[in-house]
Amino acid sequence: xxCEETRARLGAWVDGQLEPAEVAALESHVSMxxxxxxxxxxxxxxxxxxxxxxxxxRAAAAQVALAAGHPLGKQAATxxxxxxxxxxxxxxxxxxxxxxxxxxxxxxxxxxxxxxxPAVGLNVVDRPTTPxxxxxPETPIRTPSDLSIARLVVATKADGVEVNDRARxxxxxxxxxxxxxxxxxxxxxxxxxxxxxxxxxxxCVVRMNSGTEIVVHTPARIELRRxxxxxxxxxxxxxxxxxxLSSAVVKRASPGAxxxxxxxxDAACMLRIAKTxxxxxxxxxxxxxxxxxxxxxxxxxxxxxxxxxxxxxRLDGSSNALLDTSWMQPLLIRKGHANSExxxxxxDLLARVGETKQPELYERExxxxxxxxxxxxxxxxxxxxxxxxxxxxxxxxxxxxxxxPAWAIGDLVGLLKHPDADVxxxxxxxxxxxxQLTQGVTPEKWRGPPADWQPAAIAWQTWWTKNADRxxxxxxxxxx
Amino acid sequence: MRGTRDxxxxxxxxxxxxxxxxxxxxxxxxxxWAPRVMAVCHARVRCQASAADLxxxxxxxxFRDLSSLKSAEKFGAWLRGIADRVCLDWxxxxxxTQVPFTRLGSDPQTILATAxxxxxxxxxxxxxxxxMAEVEALPESQREALMLFYYGEMTYQEMAELxxxxxxxxxARLTEARALLRKRLGKSQRATHEL
Numbered sequence: 279x280x281c282e283e284t285r286a287r288l289g290a291w292v293d294g295q296l297e298p299a300e301v302a303a304l305e306s307h308v309s310m311x312x313x314x315x316x317x318x319x320x321x322x323x324x325x326x327x328x329x330x331x332x333x334x335x336r337a338a339a340a341q342v343a344l345a346a347g348h349p350l351g352k353q354a355a356t357x358x359x360x361x362x363x364x365x366x367x368x369x370x371x372x373x374x375x376x377x378x379x380x381x382x383x384x385x386x387x388x389x390x391x392x393x394x395x396p397a398v399g400l401n402v403v404d405r406p407t408t409p410x411x412x413x414x415p416e417t418p419i420r421t422p423s424d425l426s427i428a429r430l431v432v433a434t435k436a437d438g439v440e441v442n443d444r445a446r447x448x449x450x451x452x453x454x455x456x457x458x459x460x461x462x463x464x465x466x467x468x469x470x471x472x473x474x475x476x477x478x479x480x481x482c483v484v485r486m487n488s489g490t491e492i493v494v495h496t497p498a499r500i501e502l503r504r505x506x507x508x509x510x511x512x513x514x515x516x517x518x519x520x521x522x523l524s525s526a527v528v529k530r531a532s533p534g535a536x537x538x539x540x541x542x543x544d545a546a547c548m549l550r551i552a553k554t555x556x557x558x559x560x561x562x563x564x565x566x567x568x569x570x571x572x573x574x575x576x577x578x579x580x581x582x583x584x585x586x587x588x589x590x591x592r593l594d595g596s597s598n599a600l601l602d603t604s605w606m607q608p609l610l611i612r613k614g615h616a617n618s619e620x621x622x623x624x625x626d627l628l629a630r631v632g633e634t635k636q637p638e639l640y641e642r643e644x645x646x647x648x649x650x651x652x653x654x655x656x657x658x659x660x661x662x663x664x665x666x667x668x669x670x671x672x673x674x675x676x677x678x679x680x681x682x683p684a685w686a687i688g689d690l691v692g693l694l695k696h697p698d699a700d701v702x703x704x705x706x707x708x709x710x711x712x713x714q715l716t717q718g719v720t721p722e723k724w725r726g727p728p729a730d731w732q733p734a735a736i737a738w739q740t741w742w743t744k745n746a747d748r749x750x751x752x753x754x755x756x757x758x
Numbered sequence: 759m760r761g762t763r764d765x766x767x768x769x770x771x772x773x774x775x776x777x778x779x780x781x782x783x784x785x786x787x788x789x790x791w792a793p794r795v796m797a798v799c800h801a802r803v804r805c806q807a808s809a810a811d812l813x814x815x816x817x818x819x820x821f822r823d824l825s826s827l828k829s830a831e832k833f834g835a836w837l838r839g840i841a842d843r844v845c846l847d848w849x850x851x852x853x854x855t856q857v858p859f860t861r862l863g864s865d866p867q868t869i870l871a872t873a874x875x876x877x878x879x880x881x882x883x884x885x886x887x888x889x890m891a892e893v894e895a896l897p898e899s900q901r902e903a904l905m906l907f908y909y910g911e912m913t914y915q916e917m918a919e920l921x922x923x924x925x926x927x928x929x930a931r932l933t934e935a936r937a938l939l940r941k942r943l944g945k946s947q948r949a950t951h952e953l
Binding site for chain 2: 286287288289290293295320321324325327328329330331332334335336338339340341342343344345553554
């Protein structure tokens with residue numbers, strides 16, 4: 279492949295539109311051609327800028343969609359369903375909402391995972407900012423702690439989480455995370471824009487996306503009424519999740535026998551009820567997940583999905599659990615910089631940058647973590663495993679260069695001696711952004727022979743030794 | 759999500775459901791196509807705020823006229839045609855003197871919380887505005903292709919089907935667009951440094 283052919287395809291490569299064979303051919307040429315390599319780098323920078331420049335317009339489009347979709351959806355039933363309508367008639371294969379409720383099927387999901395220790399949550403918000411809609415009784419709902427079967431670990435907005443003990447049928451917002459109590463048969467819901475993580479007394483983790491409502495029947499049995507959850511259970515006790523579509527009749531193989539059998543380990547999954555309310559999707563994230571419905575059963579391997587409607591259960595094939603769980607990022611961030619799950623997520627996202635047809639999606643996910651992506655990325659760049667994929671290392675370094683805050687200065691100074699010219703140059707660029715200093719060497723010169731930059735590297739180290747206490751350190755975090 | 763991820767229901771099926779009066783079927787279509795329609799409108803009128811208004815108008819007209827769509831599979835191209843007409847009407851009516859209602863009371867610029875300090879955030883916003891201004895100044899075919907890609911998160915294949923061209927043409931338009939942007943932005947930066 280010559281330079282002209284290569285440059286004609288670089289854009290498609292950056293856009294993730296090429297087949298692996300084409301990517302390999304381009305990589306081969308670029309690894310040997312400095313000019314094309316520079317062209318690729320420039321394109322990637324422009325692409326990243328364009329992605330960010332279009333963030334606000336895309337958000338505006340989403341708002342338009344929201345505003346246009348809601349009233350139109352309601353009007354459709356009255357305006358379009360008229361005798362004069364259309365040449366297009368298709369018989370609907372979907373149940374009306376009311377009918378869907380009458381369908382008898384049971385979805386039980388068993389998830390296992392060896393559980394290390396419960397997460398330590400952070401108190402996020404102290405007081406609700408708006409009064410609850412329902413009347414709050416003079417005696418607030420109190421559940422003796424020994425009868426509470428779940429605790430709130432973390433929430434994006436504590437007052438966006440509400441609990442209802444079902445006896446009094448009153449929803450109460452959570453005043454403080456530490457005071458969250460959930461009784462048996464208690465309901466928990468998240469408002470729009472709020473997400474939370476709860477842990478049951480059996481050690482099962484349930485994360486709730488915004489606009490989600492669950493009933494915690496027991497510490498090991500949860501009903502999903504609407505919205506989306508991600509859950510992970512312990513090996514000691516399976517977690518059974520039942521969507522609101524299931525019938526009231528639970529078929530049992532034999533009296534007293536468990537509804538499901540337990541066969542998996544180290545598993546986590548997501549469930550989502552469609553907004554139409556008549557189908558449920560289940561995705562296994564890790565491990566194997568058993569799904570039973572319509573007297574059939576499916577065992578989902580990691581990243582497999584199934585959809586259950588009123589009539590059938592079908593296997594959907596592979597899904598992108600990594601991007602599908604993007605909504606959990608605000609929860610992971612609240613667990614601090616050094617939490618291992620956040621680091622694993624960043625590493626998984628980074629692994630897909632440059633490997634898939636849509637690298638910018640994964641890069642965007644990493645960037646959306648802001649400075650919380652920086653620590654895992656630094657550890658990756660600093661580790662020997664980054665040597666196996668210089669492109670990925672450069673991508674990681676570019677993000678670090680753009681996002682690293684002041685507490686990363688020490689690490690950046692250390693990277694000035696890295697054997698990879700891209701790493702040195704991008705570290706220097708970040709240091710310049712953070713300190714307005716260059717030690718007399720521009721970022722581009724860091725790509726040159728050692729004589730061009732070694733004195734500056736020593737100067738930076740000397741400067742850092744004298745000035746480290748002027749800059750913030752990595753914020754203290756609580757490890758889950 | 760780029761491409762047709764997790765679309766358990768096709769556009770054609772949703773059109774059928776909407777015509778049959780299923781609640782939220784058209785709402786789902788609107789959610790899917792709003793970013794792409796906005797890309798088309800923004801490319802036509804070169805103003806993001808006006809594009810938002812025109813996108814709403816397009817979606818409303820699409821809802822109103824849905825029963826006249828003869829081939830449900832062509833919903834996207836049909837909606838794009840409506841967007842073209844809506845934008846043309848707008849341009850002809852010289853409504854540029856009116857302030858789009860979506861601009862009133864709204865913050866048109868969302869700044870990513872990645873830069874430290876207000877000063878850096880403002881500088882970043884300014885850079886993005888310059889970039890967007892250059893995008894809006896591109897030749898129309900390149901402008902539309904670029905906006906569809908970054909707004910609508912579409913694959914080359916999807917864009918080719920929507921615009922009625924080949925994927926090679928899409929690639930060429932995007933390549934030319936980016937080359938022109940880099941050239942113009944490079945000139946702009948040099949001019950700034952020379953001041």
